[in-house]
Amino acid sequence: xxxxxxxxxxxxxxxxAAFDDASEILxxxxxxxxxxxxxxxxxxRIFSEKFRRHSPFHAASRLQRFAAVGSLLVRLPFxxxxxxxxxxxxxxxxxxxxxxxIVGHWxxxxxxxxxxxxxxxxxxxxxxxxxxxxxxxxxxxxxxxxPWIMKFCIPKTRGIDSLTLNPQSPQEEELALFMLGGVSYYxxxxxxxxxxxxxxxxxxxxxxxxxxxxxxxxxxxAYHRLISKLSYFxxxxxxxxxxPASTSRIAMLKSLFPNAKFVHVRRNxxxxxxxxxxxxxxxxxxxxxxxxxxxxxEDIAVDSYRLLMEQYFKQRDSIPEEDLFETSYEELTExxxxxxxxxxxxxxxxxxxxxxxxxxxxxxSQKSYQKxxxxxxxxxxxxxxxxxxxxxxxxxYEMPDRLxxxx
Numbered sequence: 001x002x003x004x005x006x007x008x009x010x011x012x013x014x015x016x017a018a019f020d021d022a023s024e025i026l027x028x029x030x031x032x033x034x035x036x037x038x039x040x041x042x043x044x045r046i047f048s049e050k051f052r053r054h055s056p057f058h059a060a061s062r063l064q065r066f067a068a069v070g071s072l073l074v075r076l077p078f079x080x081x082x083x084x085x086x087x088x089x090x091x092x093x094x095x096x097x098x099x100x101x102i103v104g105h106w107x108x109x110x111x112x113x114x115x116x117x118x119x120x121x122x123x124x125x126x127x128x129x130x131x132x133x134x135x136x137x138x139x140x141x142x143x144x145x146x147p148w149i150m151k152f153c154i155p156k157t158r159g160i161d162s163l164t165l166n167p168q169s170p171q172e173e174e175l176a177l178f179m180l181g182g183v184s185y186y187x188x189x190x191x192x193x194x195x196x197x198x199x200x201x202x203x204x205x206x207x208x209x210x211x212x213x214x215x216x217x218x219x220x221x222a223y224h225r226l227i228s229k230l231s232y233f234x235x236x237x238x239x240x241x242x243x244p245a246s247t248s249r250i251a252m253l254k255s256l257f258p259n260a261k262f263v264h265v266r267r268n269x270x271x272x273x274x275x276x277x278x279x280x281x282x283x284x285x286x287x288x289x290x291x292x293x294x295x296x297x298e299d300i301a302v303d304s305y306r307l308l309m310e311q312y313f314k315q316r317d318s319i320p321e322e323d324l325f326e327t328s329y330e331e332l333t334e335x336x337x338x339x340x341x342x343x344x345x346x347x348x349x350x351x352x353x354x355x356x357x358x359x360x361x362x363x364x365s366q367k368s369y370q371k372x373x374x375x376x377x378x379x380x381x382x383x384x385x386x387x388x389x390x391x392x393x394x395x396x397y398e399m400p401d402r403l404x405x406x407x
Contacts, residue, residue, distance in 0.1 A: 035063055035064065035067050036064075036067060036071075037061075037064040037065075037067065037068050037287065037289075038132075038175050038178065038179065038186060038190075038287070039064075039065075039068040039190070039289075040067060040068040040071035040072065041071070041075070041132050041133060041134065041135070041179045042072070042178065042179045042182075043079070043135060043179070043180070043182075044072055044076060045182075045217075046178070046179070046181075046182040046217075047068065047069075047072055049182065050182075050187075050190070050191070051065075054190075054191050054194075054289060054290060057289045057290060058288065058289060058290055058291045058292075061288070061289040064289070065289065075133075075135070075136065078135075078136040078139060079135040079136055081136075081139065082135065082136045082137075082138050082139050085138070085139075086138045086232070089232065090228050090229065090232055093228060093231060093232045095227065095228065095231045095236075095257065096236060097236065097237070097238040097239075097259070098238075098257055098258070098259025098260045098261060099227060099238070099239040099240070099241055099257055099260050099261075100117075100123075100238065100239070100240050100241070100260070100261045100262075100263065100347070101241050101242075101243070101246060101250070101253060101260060101261070101262050101263070102114050102117075102240070102241065102242040102243075102262075102263045102265065103242075103243065103244065103246050103247040103250065103262060103263070103264050103265075103312070104244060104247060104264050104265035104266060104267075105244055105247065105266075105267070105272055105276075105305055105308055105309065106244045106272075106276060106279070107267070107271070107272050107275035107276050107279060108244070108265050108266055108267035108272055108329055109265045109267055109328075109329030109332055109333070110172075110242050110244055110265050111172075111242065112329075112332065112333075112366075113242075113263065113265055113327075113332055113339075114170050114172075114240065114242035115169075115170055115362065116332075116336060116340070116359060116362055116363070117240055117340070117343070118170045118240055119355065119358035119359050119361070119362045120351070120352075120354075120355035120358065120359070121352075121354060121355065121358070122237065122238060122349070122350070122352070122355065123237065123238055123239070123240040124230065124231075124233075124234035124237040124238065124239055124240070125170045125171075125230075125239065125240045125241065125242075126170065126171050126172070126173050126176065126226075126230060126241060127167060127168045127169065127170065127171065128167050128168065128169045128171050129167040129168070130171075130176070130230065130233070131171040131173070131175055131176050132175075134176040134179050134180050134225075134226060134229070135179065135180070137229050137230075137233060138229060138232065138233055140233070170240075170242065172241075172242050172243045172244065172245075173223075173226060173241055173242075173243050173246075174186055174243050174244075174245045174246075176222075176226050177219060177222040177223065177226065178222075180221070180222040180225050180226055181217050181218050181219060181221050181222030181225075182217050182218070182222075183201055183202055183217070183218045183219050183222070184202055184219075184222075184245070185198070185199070185202045185203055185245040186287070187201070187202065188202075189283045189284050189286075189287040189288060190287050190288060190289055190290075191288070191289065191290050192284050192288050192290060192292045192295050193290050193291075193292075195295070195300060199304065199307070202219065202245060203245060203248050203304075203307060203308055203311070204248065204307040204308070204310075204311060219249065219252070220252065220256060223253065223256060224256060227239060227241075227257070244308075247264070247308050247309070247311070247312045248307075248308055248311035248312060248315070250262055250312070250315050250316065250318075250319055250324075251315040251318050251319070254318070254319055254323070260323065261323050261324075261325075261347050262319060262323060262324045262325070263324075263325045263326075263327065263343060264312065264316070264324065264325070264326045264327070265327055265328065265329060265332065266326070266327075266328045266329070266391075266395060267328060267329035267330070268329075268330065268397045268398075268400045269305070269384055269388045269391045269392065269397055270374070270376065270381070270384060270397070270399060270400055270403050271329075271374060271400050271402070271403065272305065273301055273302070273305070273376070273380070273384050273388075274374030274375065274376050274403065275374060276301040276304070276305070277297055277298055277301045278374075280297045280300055280301060281297055298380070298383075302383065302384070302387055302388075305388060305391075306387060306388065306390075309390070309391060310390075313390075313394075322346070322347075323347075325342065325343050325346045325347070327339050327342070327343075328395070336359075336363055337359070340359060373402050373403075373404065374400075374402060374403050374404070375403070375404045375405075375406055376403060376404075376405060376406070377405070377406055377407065378405060378406075378407060381399075381405060
């Protein structure tokens with residue numbers, strides 16, 4: 001493997017010299033226009049359905065669409081090969097240990113908690129390399145060179161903040177759910193002109209989740225398929241998953257996985273709004289295939305929080321008290337050891353000396369992480385107070401110190 005490694009290293013250095021950082025130019029998911037799009041890893045059924053429904057497309061997405069078609073054509077034989085090899089094995093596989101789902105609105109600290117808890121070797125999780133190849137995920141067990149190649153391709157950070165990425169970085173499952181079943185919050189970013197429709201389909205109408213397991217589409221099918229694959233891939237280890245979009249799906253997930261546990265992370269609504277409003281245009285600019293003109297990011301940020309959290313409050317009482325733990329970003333950053341200990345105690349998990357050390361090492365590595373400062377207008381502050389009043393009443397939040405109010 002010396003020659004291929006040296007060759008790829010020299011090739012990457014060549015790109016770096018010419019373009020400053022080739023991975024950022026070709027693969028960064030939050031740049032103005034990336035080349036590799038999540039549609040490249042979807043099934044042909046999903047790709048063709050979206051392509052027919054939403055064309056004509058924005059000219060800026062032309063290269064993405066071309067690359068997606070090429071990727072799909074190359075990967076279809078691998079999809080078929082994995083199904084041939086592993087279909088029976090997956091059907092016979094039983095998920096014994098209930099998954100732990102981390103939920104909470106976007107920008108509330110779910111990623112930080114996921115990264116922290118995933119240091120414990122008793123957990124398995126959806127890695128970056130798993131996420132981008134859910135149809136041929138299991139082939140990674142017999143073709144380990146794939147994650148190795150990805151090391152040279154993925155961006156250094158998530159783009160929306162300074163959190164680093166690598167092939168084994170824990171990732172949320174929402175993109176993989178899209179690739180497997182087609183129903184996903186990410187459709188809102190791909191086709192923002194249909195934002196309300198796709199948001200309702202994937203988030204705010206939980207009673208509609210579902211053609212079921214046999215339909216081979218939808219959230220229920222996709223979740224069952226993904227978690228079955230991950231459980232088999234990691235030989236039955238307990239899965240630790242994170243997905244803000246599933247904050248409104250906890251009742252469905254509990255029905256699908258009766259032994260599941262849930263951790264909900266909340267954050268000061270002012271910080272959530274400011275961070276969400278800044279995040280939305282980056283995501284849409286990087287992912288949209290339709291022209292995103294006339295998109296009101298403030299309205300989307302306000303409505304999305306209200307609709308998501310309303311569903312969470314409606315459903316949380318259906319989850320047994322011993323299976324739900326609620327915490328906050330503020331508690332997590334102030335005393336992470338206490339939060340971790342409480343989670344382990346609540347769910348009856350063992351915490352080994354190795355996990356203690358790994359948690360400590362991870363927290364030490366994050367000490368240089370710079371939190372974002374946020375700005376809001378007075379009108380936005382008043383709007384949040386009025387439309388998100390239920391959250392302030394529930395959690396007694398006040399104005400954060402790192403928020404700048406402008407006229």
